[in-house]
Amino acid sequence: MDLRGELRWLGLQARDAWRRFKVAIVVVVIFGLLFNQFAFVHMALLASVVVVVAVLMLRRFGRGLSLADLARRRWERENARGALQAWPELMLRLGLSVRGASGRLEVPAVTTYGWRGASLVLKVALPLGMERRSLALAAPALAESLSALSVAVSVAPGGAECVVQYLDPLVIPFSTAWPKSADLRAIPMGVEASGQPWSIRLGPHTLVAGSSGSGKASMIWSLLIGLAPAIHSNLIQVHGIDLKGGMELTMGRKLLMSYATDPAEAVQLLEDVVSQMKRRAGELAGKSRQHAATTNSPHVLVVIDELAALTAYLSDRQLQQRANVAIALLCSQGRAPGFTVFACLQDPRKETLPSRGLFTQTIGLRLRDALETSMVLGEGMREKGALCHQIPSSLPGVAYVVPDNGGDPIRVRAGHANDELIAQVADAFEAPHHVDITIPTPDISEEQTSPRPRRSRRTQKTGEEQ
Template sequence: MITWADERRYWASEKRTLRIAAGWLVILGTLFILLHSLPGVGAAIVISMVVVVAVLLIRRLRAGRDVDAYFSKRWKASVSDGILSSWTALARNLRLEVRGLDGGVIVAGLGVPVWEGWTCLVRVHLPPGLVKEDLVSASEHIAQAFGAIRVSVAGDRLDALVMRIDYTDPLAESFWFPLGAPWDGHSVLMGLAEDGSEWRLPLGPHTLVAGASGSGKASLVWGLLLGLAQPIRDGFVEVWGIDRKGGMELAMGREMLTRFADDAQRSVALLEEAVEQMQARARSLAGLTRQHIATTESPTIVVLIDELAALTAYETDRDMLRRANAAIATLASQGRAVGFIVFACLQDPRKETLPARGLFTQTVGLRLRDRAETAMVLGDGAVAAGALSHEISRSTPGVAFVVPEDGTAPIRVRAAYASDEQIREAAVTYPAPYPRPVKPAERAEESRARRPRAPRSSKSQQMEES
């Protein structure tokens, strides 16, 4: 239903048209007063005045009932015209040009803008001599020139690159998902991608989540657990949780965890038992299948580790440190085919912090401290493709770049927010059916202390007696 406010907005936007129409009416009215007595002239002038008014009414009817849609359409058309008209000069200023054999300048070509919501998609054709990275490196300048929030580049072929010009950010506001979403058996609903579609994280590849303090790692942890709530309750998935922050993160939803550890000894014991069960399952499946399928008798095991570096780098007991790194490397290198998956979070992505970093084939980069850390987590190619985790705003926790296992272009996403109330509800509604405690692992000195001394040989006794 059209309101008076909508009408006022419409006619306010038509001020220029109204001024032109008013000018013509004044002219025609003046001519009518002066020439109406001439045969046929008065009628022609009246008809002309009716046509002017009719044009105004037709323009209003074409705008339709949805004034907002009309304004957005006009705005998009204006922006599209501005992009096309200014591109050549902008491309030359940004050095998106090459010299032809005849000495002439060949500028990167631009296709017709196509709109998806508030995102403008434009095909870009780069002439030989330019590469995709040239366009990516100029994306920030292009965004400022076009008044956009962000510009990203998709595609690999130089004649089929697509420039995404975003005028709004669908990831700017936090959101949440209701509990109990059905599980497809292959992926977990974690949040939204920047194009507004669902972001589903494949469950299978070992996943490393890296982010500075306050970047939203908790959203990823609870996104995984809440997304797996139904298969956890039904027994198709077991989550073995390790929280080296004294349980501050995972303890609230502990009922969803089949196994839980919050200190060094129990954490190492959990990891080593996961390795033992993984190897036993591999032996039982050998010769029968090459890929595990989750059942209630043989569930998928997700080893969820919050603050991984506390196990792999900061642990003061050198024996525990060695055993933790060995177990994580074994799980990450052998576990996928038999249904043992590692999902780990940490703040410091350096190699010395996580020796097995290369075994995590699916990486998520939340806000990071600098470009070097972004390259460590996502790779130099992802950074060149525009995955700039070090430029994520502090005001958007949970926003990240994801590099899929297949090496395709990085995706900008945001994980759904999980409140304390939702976590408590999930713990009550979707508990793990068969929780089991973790027995602490023995320290090396304790093991040596319990080892019985070997009996002395008869030769040594004779030497002592003599």
């Protein structure tokens, strides 16, 4: 038992009791001093002390809470009380009010509240005539006034939801966990800002954008390690493309069915997958509108590190065009027959990735400016709290995610996988099949043609043929 911690907790309880029941305590003490000659007064005071101690012990040990749990609950109560007390005055100071028919000023009112990790979640009813956008624009000022890290405003039934984040659980880095049973509907990726586990669903085409060193590798390896049991059982087949000389994906090569580090091989890999997709779509036509992954008909995932090396930076324009066509086909037609693309890049401009709009799930790591944040996550996401351009370089793997259902952005962090973990997972969960990429040799047949007749020349003087 932490005696020092227990005594500190008792001291805090005594201080709280004094603040809340100061008058009653003073009255009881005066009563005891005036009538201390009566035995029943002594008994009453003693009984009161016993009851108070019993209540404290019940609160301390009755629910099996640790000192850390009690400290967290106390911290939550104090912050919630402070926010609720300051809210009406804060709305007036920020100009978030409308004048009603009676002439009185009406402000957004907190209807309910609760805690989601280290974030206070406020359900806010907006007065008639006020837009949610007005509250969203005041989010930075709200955060400053409430001594919070950030405030995010999103849509909620009957008004808005304000998420006031006081602490950042994503500051502390963590390692990617050893894979367990794989669920393609919830692949473990890391942690949300609320402290809850973060997972993604395999199916939507996913685009990860981030500056150099922002943690794109953490996203790739969190995904592949989370999928490792499904890869080993042939429930999913993964094809990898790494045009940075294979420096990223080679460590986990055993998890991949096929693997390309050369532009020509990469384009051929994409076209082979497109052909496989078309064959499966033909097989499913008239039987099912949505593929269900099995070991005999696995889901197919294409992982591409630095996508722009294929779509924009190739010196061979013909190869580049073929790559863009193949990616567009996979992203536009692949979901129903069970084909998915998971790609990373640094430059999210449309010129770099013509098929950017076909990626329905986007993840924004650290980006250069607010414009890039809007490019990756979509218009209006900055107002909802997605600030990719403000993620510090000291937090690789921290990102904002927009789910494929178009919901509000979520702040997350992917786990870090070192080389040793990647190699161990690749050895333990090796893919059952590996395929080499074969580039077809063009069939060049020499045409059997008769030699051209020699053109006759005329002399300049006589004009006769020679």
